[in-house]
Amino acid sequence: MDMKFDLAQIAPPPHVAFPMSAPMRACAAGSCDQCGVRDRAICADLPSGDREALSQIGRRVALRAGQTVMWEGDDSMVVANVIEGTLKLSTSLGDGREQIVGVVYPSDFIGRPFGTLTPHSVTALTDARLCLFPRRAFDGFARSHGALQHRLLARTLDDLDRTRAWMLLLGRKSAREKVATFLLDMGRRLPIDRDGTIELPLSRQQVADILGLTIETVSRQMNEMKRLGVIALPGRRGVRLIDAVALEAMAGGD
Amino acid sequence: MDMKFDLAQIAPPPHVAFPMSAPMRACAAGSCDQCGVRDRAICADLPSGDREALSQIGRRVALRAGQTVMWEGDDSMVVANVIEGTLKLSTSLGDGREQIVGVVYPSDFIGRPFGTLTPHSVTALTDARLCLFPRRAFDGFARSHGALQHRLLARTLDDLDRTRAWMLLLGRKSAREKVATFLLDMGRRLPIDRDGTIELPLSRQQVADILGLTIETVSRQMNEMKRLGVIALPGRRGVRLIDAVALEAMAGGD
DNA sequence: CGCGACCTTGAGGTGTTTCAACACCAGTGG
């Protein structure tokens, strides 16, 4: 438990080809017109002139799995839209215990606008692409564009609702209920291939860090569910939800 | 455990003189000029004309301890500023397990603007006074007043930061650490009288529902801290923080 | 093929919950 934190933060995950201290790489600029999240991100309903203006103050960057974009406690220098990939938001205690406080997907917004401190670290779980803005410039732009600010508000309110719902899981659910709830949640969020399998963007340790459990407990629960025929576990990170009704029942009320 | 939920929701707490189904009572209208939270609430930096206009669409209501203003899952009909008192935000599982997801104080904003569903129940912990607005009217007003919307955004971002920090406590801290963190937090938020005593607005059960523990564990932890001379427990809800440094140490990192 | 990281499984320990009894206190009515 004590080693884990340092490894995750200092050294790259083994499957990552280069250290996380590697600078973020600029990538093909691309105009907003071809942006894959154009009509879901917070910039969606800006008049196209304004959107291009916003685009001017930002830049596209590519991340490799394992790279950390922002560090808990640092000054808040940048905010970003997620164009592609999955990232985790996490906080930790001095002794290395970690809690993942959010997982973000394409079109989500990350960083702390209108504030000086970054409240949690942001780390890429998969390779990812961001549309990155200097925080102060973004703040200024948002202040003068009501539509953008409204969209950001709506998104933040949604995040808050989902975060509070997750508190119920952390505070009151059993390990079995936590894992079942997690799998159903991932089933809703991730692409499902033809045989009903999803590919988790998370290791067992990261799942544990989302649910407030240990890696062993997560493993035991998942394999027990497999034994019960509720799920299948094809490959390291694959999960097939075989009996969603049974899973719902295991997830506890609400 | 199964009874608790129903009792809390259906029957009034014993010290409450009348059922929670009692209607909210209108109270002295009062203009914004004399409002105790005038320069801390979200309406703070509205031009005084706009503030009076907002005031027109709202009304002042008084609540008794135990009364519930909004119910989880209901349509979102009203939002409000807290003028006076302390309230809890809570969600629960079908079987009665409850998690308190927030505690709000004067000048805080409650309810779900720009959304149709109430994500959690809101219940008065002490007698309280609110400045209550119909949600749709408030939404409309906010949309056309950037300053109000900005203020609401800033507050929501803060709430989200604090909520995420609390997830670390729920997922990763021990009972001892949870209770210590809670007491320090309350010490920062509540008025402290001359001998350093604070009066918790919460019963042991409610403290347990905030920390994701049982009432017995909370009781044992607090009395153990008392035995260690770190705190004193004068009366049912009183707490004196004697050794804040030791408490900090017990609260774990961060 | 072989390495390293990740995942699984087992056995044992422990912190928290569960169950149960009792103490405390404020309000009520005799």
Next chain:
DNA sequence: CCACTGGTGTTGAAACACCTCAAGGTCGCG
């Protein structure tokens, strides 16, 4: 004034869910 009562808080003993520690297995990659 005192006993009574219902809610709240405390304490103890036992059960148990989850964690810890330790080993072995599996997968993906060079």
